Amino acid sequence: MNPKNVPDPTVFRRKAGIPDRLGSCHTAIVQGYAIEGHVPAREIKRLLAQKPKARGLAVMGMPAGSPGMTQTPHRDAFDVVLVLPDGTERLYARYNHDGTSQTY
Numbered sequence: 001m002n003p004k005n006v007p008d009p010t011v012f013r014r015k016a017g018i019p020d021r022l023g024s025c026h027t028a029i030v031q032g033y034a035i036e037g038h039v040p041a042r043e044i045k046r047l048l049a050q051k052p053k054a055r056g057l058a059v060m061g062m063p064a065g066s067p068g069m070t071q072t073p074h075r076d077a078f079d080v081v082l083v084l085p086d087g088t089e090r091l092y093a094r095y096n097h098d099g100t101s102q103t104y
Helices: 009-015 041-050
Strands: 027-030 033-036 056-058 078-083 089-095 101-103
Touching: 009 027, 033 041, 041 056, 041 089
Parallel strands: 033 056
Antiparallel strands: 027 033, 056 078, 078 089, 089 101
16 A cells, blocks of 8 residues: 545546545545545455445545544444546445445
């Protein structure tokens, strides 16, 4: 892994094909897929196993309780979206306030 700080993450995110409205604090490229924001590792592993035709996964914002955002016991519900090749989005997983989740 070679993390790199870039002067303008928006440019990098757009280059990776992630819509601005899904922007978060960081973008990664994993085996050709863009991973935007605080996406749970479980969903990244599922993406890599399924290998769908997609640009990648995104979690909008920085929801409490998502990976890297666990400083308090409070959890926000959040969605993981799959960004399709044409830029449209499909619900990939939903994480609830109680920590349970559903996959789609």
